[in-house]
Ligand SMILES: Nc1ncnc2c1ncn2[C@@H]1O[C@H](COP(=O)(O)OP(=O)(O)O)[C@@H](O)[C@H]1O
């Protein structure tokens with residue numbers, strides 16, 4: 001059984017009286033432990049595709065299956081648990097909570113976990129060190145650079161040890177060196193823990209290092225290899 | 226949970242001025258609650274205690290003296306009023322009456338007769354008395370003799386302070402103070418008590434003005450078991466036109482009626498304050514909901530359930546409500562202490578609230594303030610918790 005299966009997924013956004021077809025009839029599957037890159041022009045539906053898989057946007061038609069289960073057949077709480085415990089999402093835009101420190105931002109997903117593991121405080125600090133922010137544990141987002149905030153958000157996605165990471169241009173505003181470090185980190189998590197990665201990127205070099213490649217083009221999903 | 230509490234506390238401190246306004250409003254509401262409940266409770270409680278302590282089922286007083294009698298019994302006022310002694314026998318003769326006893330009220334005026342400040346002197350009939358005796362038994366192991374006086378709890382306090390010199394003349398007669406009474410919580414705490422057999426001499430001395438030997442002030446009545454005091458009261462009213470009768474249940478009704486107007490003003494003020502606080506909380510939390518919609522979207526996206534959002538914001542609301550209510554209780558209690566003395570009605574009351582009453586009032590007011598806070602925020606917070614995670618993804 002594939003970890004993720006998309007069955008004839010359609011997502012239309014109503015805009016006024018018209019509708020925008022953000023995803024058109026996408027069908028594919030991803031095995032557990034895969035590393036998938038997603039490329040495509042701006043507005044081609046990449047973010048929408050990740051959101052559909054991440055349990056955040058209900059499809060207009062079709063089914064999203066996670067380990068064989070229809071994600072959107074679950075009730076609101078079960079869907080929240082899925083987002084909290086199975087998925088780690090790295091958003092395209094800034095997504096830290098401004099009143100919380102870097103460390104507290106990482107503790108938040110643990111606070112939403114239905115069975116929080118012991119030692120999550122330790123884990124939060126370890127993760128921040130892993131992304132090179134060991135000296136910024138108690139810094140507020142406003143005290144961090146854009147790239148540093150981005151890395152906090154990356155670390156946060158790993159907090160609840162998810163089976164699946166959905167990364168929407170996670171290294172977009174990082175310098176080349178940091179970008180490469182983050183990529184190493186992702187590949188290591190993928191290799192060591194078998195975490196599945198779906199990563200939107202404009203960097204063709206990074207895209208090339210993925211084992212499976214998707215392309216979005218005006219809502220059409222094509223699997224490149 | 227710990228993380229959510231930290232988060233909520235940080236949210237409270239986000240806009241200090243706004244939070245301060247909210248806390249202030251709740252504090253205002255709660256202090257108004259504490260103040261008015263204390264006031265009303267104190268008056269009501271005092272009246273209830275008095276009628277219990279009096280030990281009579283009804284009182285009979287001269288026509289139109291009902292208000293004055295209540296002022297004496299409830300409010301420590303000094304008043305005198307008289308009717309003819311023959312009424313005593315007519316009351317006793319009414320079917321259903323068990324025992325009756327009479328008292329005569331004299332007011333001392335420092336300028337005229339006596340070397341004491343204005344006070345009540347109560348002459349009672351030791352033969353039939355059932356009002357004073359229970360209070361006296363504790364202090365004095367024998368009946369009060371002619372030429373002797375006992376002082377009510379408050380007046381004995383004055384005597385000890387030297388404000389009242391009892392050994393000097395009272396209505397032209399020398400009295401020996403032989404004891405004092407327990408505090409009863411009635412207006413009679415301020416009186417000095419003598420027996421009726423002193424009256425001849427007092428009247429003879431002329432110091433009591435135009436008081437006639439046949440005058441009495443008040444009759445206390447106990448009815449037979451199973452007889453309804455208000456039925457006897459009605460009977461007295463019907464058959465003795467010179468007298469008014471007040472049953473135990475109705476003692477203090479005049480005061481309570483006066484109090485009703487004050488209570489109504491309090492109630493209006495509190496309703497107004499509650500409505501204003503409700504809308505203030507509602508408005509502020511609507512603003513908060515708008516400001517933090519994106520944050521809630523983020524939290525939902527990383528896995529918060531609706532109940533987590535609800536909890537986070539309820540902790541914030543409760544924090545504000547609790548701080549406001551606690552400050553309000555302090556302010557309200559201070560207000561009660563300071564300003565209740567400007568209401569003559571309270572000033573005259575000899576009883577104050579018990580600790581239990583104070584605690585209950587504080588608790589009720591606390592719950593009231595906190596509840597308004599939660600109710601006001603409920604609408605905006607419920608809208609927030611239902612937010613879809615979409616927002617975070619869309620906004621760039
Ligand atoms: N919430 C939304 N409401 C309306 N239209 C949307 C919304 N989100 C995305 N779209 C539209 O859907 C299309 C795909 O968007 P998106 O998935 O963000 O593309 P990408 O991430 O590849 O840039 C775009 O035309 C975009 O304008």
Ligand SMILES: [Mg+2]
Pocket residue numbers: 046047048092168
């Ligand atoms: Mg996008």
